[in-house]
Amino acid sequence: MGTARQPSSADCWRDLSRFAVAADHEAASRAGAEILARGGNAVDAAVATSFTLAVVRPQSCGLGGSGFMLIHRMGHGPIALDFRETAPAAALRERYLGENGRPIPGATRFGGGAVAAPSQVQGLLHALERYGSGRVSRRDVIAPAIRVAAEPLIADRHVCRASREICDELTADPDFARRFSELYSRFTRDGKPLDPGDAVDRRDMVETLTIIAERGIDGVRDGRLADAMVQAAQQSGGALRHADLREYQVRERDPIVTRFGPFEVIGMPPPSSGGAVTAQVLQVLALHAAEHGAWRANDPASAHLLVEAIKHAFADRASRLGDDAEDVRRDVAWMTSQQRARQVLSAFDPTRTRPTDFYGKLATPEDSGTSHYCVVDGEGNAVSGTDTVNLTFGSLILVPGTGIILNNEIDDFVIDPETPNAFGLRESPRNLFSPGRRPLSSMSPAIVLRDGRAELIAGASGGPRIISATLETILYAIVCGMDLDDAVAAPRLHHQWLPDEIWLSRTTSRDVVAGLLDRGHTVRWYPGTGGHVQAIGRRGDGWRAVCDPDKGGRPAGE
Numbered sequence: 001m002g003t004a005r006q007p008s009s010a011d012c013w014r015d016l017s018r019f020a021v022a023a024d025h026e027a028a029s030r031a032g033a034e035i036l037a038r039g040g041n042a043v044d045a046a047v048a049t050s051f052t053l054a055v056v057r058p059q060s061c062g063l064g065g066s067g068f069m070l071i072h073r074m075g076h077g078p079i080a081l082d083f084r085e086t087a088p089a090a091a092l093r094e095r096y097l098g099e100n101g102r103p104i105p106g107a108t109r110f111g112g113g114a115v116a117a118p119s120q121v122q123g124l125l126h127a128l129e130r131y132g133s134g135r136v137s138r139r140d141v142i143a144p145a146i147r148v149a150a151e152p153l154i155a156d157r158h159v160c161r162a163s164r165e166i167c168d169e170l171t172a173d174p175d176f177a178r179r180f181s182e183l184y185s186r187f188t189r190d191g192k193p194l195d196p197g198d199a200v201d202r203r204d205m206v207e208t209l210t211i212i213a214e215r216g217i218d219g220v221r222d223g224r225l226a227d228a229m230v231q232a233a234q235q236s237g238g239a240l241r242h243a244d245l246r247e248y249q250v251r252e253r254d255p256i257v258t259r260f261g262p263f264e265v266i267g268m269p270p271p272s273s274g275g276a277v278t279a280q281v282l283q284v285l286a287l288h289a290a291e292h293g294a295w296r297a298n299d300p301a302s303a304h305l306l307v308e309a310i311k312h313a314f315a316d317r318a319s320r321l322g323d324d325a326e327d328v329r330r331d332v333a334w335m336t337s338q339q340r341a342r343q344v345l346s347a348f349d350p351t352r353t354r355p356t357d358f359y360g361k362l363a364t365p366e367d368s369g370t371s372h373y374c375v376v377d378g379e380g381n382a383v384s385g386t387d388t389v390n391l392t393f394g395s396l397i398l399v400p401g402t403g404i405i406l407n408n409e410i411d412d413f414v415i416d417p418e419t420p421n422a423f424g425l426r427e428s429p430r431n432l433f434s435p436g437r438r439p440l441s442s443m444s445p446a447i448v449l450r451d452g453r454a455e456l457i458a459g460a461s462g463g464p465r466i467i468s469a470t471l472e473t474i475l476y477a478i479v480c481g482m483d484l485d486d487a488v489a490a491p492r493l494h495h496q497w498l499p500d501e502i503w504l505s506r507t508t509s510r511d512v513v514a515g516l517l518d519r520g521h522t523v524r525w526y527p528g529t530g531g532h533v534q535a536i537g538r539r540g541d542g543w544r545a546v547c548d549p550d551k552g553g554r555p556a557g558e
Helices: 026-037 042-056 120-131 138-149 157-172 181-187 204-215 224-235 242-246 274-292 300-320 326-335 338-346 465-479 484-489 510-518
Strands: 013-016 020-023 066-072 079-083 251-253 256-260 263-267 370-376 382-388 446-450 453-461 502-504 523-525 532-539 542-547
Touching: 013 484, 020 026, 020 042, 020 532, 020 542, 026 042, 026 138, 026 370, 042 066, 042 120, 042 138, 042 204, 042 370, 042 382, 066 120, 066 263, 066 446, 079 120, 120 138, 138 204, 157 181, 204 224, 224 242, 256 274, 263 274, 274 300, 274 326, 274 338, 274 446, 274 465, 300 326, 300 338, 300 465, 300 510, 326 338, 370 532, 382 446, 382 453, 446 465, 453 465, 465 484, 465 532, 484 532, 484 542, 502 510, 510 523
Parallel strands: 502 523
Antiparallel strands: 013 542, 020 370, 066 079, 066 382, 079 251, 256 263, 263 446, 370 382, 370 453, 446 453, 453 532, 532 542
């Protein structure tokens, strides 16, 4: 759709022959590559990568959050691990509603009331124990993260950007400096944003990670870490209890598998929304290609088709998706069917877009603050994983003495379906807050197979833009045949149905912009890249690993 963004450093991609890791921080990529070099498999390396990301990307993910993981094992079916947080059992929806019966502003975003039961450690150790190679121990895979935590974290552009965000929150509410003093004292300089090169002390993570290395899942179910997390949440008004940590269960789910030409695209099922949205869009594009030719980059008509398909898919997402349940599974099957794709295509007008209510009548909340990583090992096994604490620095609670930042995942639930949102629309009760439920997410880890072999591993961070960024990277790579670094750097568009506007990269071609405007679309410009993609693609007998240059990641491998 235009001229590719120029990477800020040639180090953002590498050609590798045996194995590869792509994460949005170089230290995390190196941690995974170290485990692969020692004989671990892709899952071992993914766990090492994720634990290290918890140290170096605290604004995006960590042990107080959660994640999704897709696993491809050669000769076996794909696996989808859901370790999304759950709403605390003692939390009541009424606590988030004011006297007028409407949601209290900020109640689900800041402080203990925003905290869902953290589940990141449970998910990572479940993956390691069930699908790791057995050739490296739990202590081995956590050791790189411990070493990284022992050294100062040097603030890069992304950490500084996050520091500015929380300084803006402090400006809006000066009481935050008292309520969240642990976080502000660590990630600001007396309430002012960090500068690039500033050192952040993460040494409290050394003991935290050592406890987990020694005790495993029990390290966060009881004992000092569990006590500290529960106490921090409760002192800030939350309902988190020890039972929420002890009783949490990782779910193994059937992934969403979509046939797209010679490829199989593997996506995450609910409570992720990314797999269903991606599958529906791909079905529409495949049907359209059979009659009119393949989707093309830098083409106004193709851009319009993609936007229209995405708008229908996001509208279906809003009204039909939520935590995994029988009715949600039934609607996912319908969303991703050829029947639904034909309906969408039959409604497609190549000359114009339609009013918002043509696509649907419900909207869902936005999430962000995520980190993605990809791993492939020497045997062809692959992992695509996304971790999150939801918004930047989650709930703003830094648990004293642990380095753990607690999520604010309650903000991803619908609190009151009868209260119109900012667009005057009501949100779907499918994602209604309830104790024990898991909120809907935009996280979209993806693995593309060809003849049973991993061809592309991809995913992104950045709220709903995760879905469009991952989808477009897949299209650029497997439909347009771009080298993967070009596919990751190519101009992107994003539409989430509401608000009714397209966000475009500033490098988008004039022809595409003019074509979209001529068809009645409203256009906005991304301030950055629109989702930060990490990807690994097959290249001959080896791999090309790529990290989105805007977030400062670097791949590693051999």
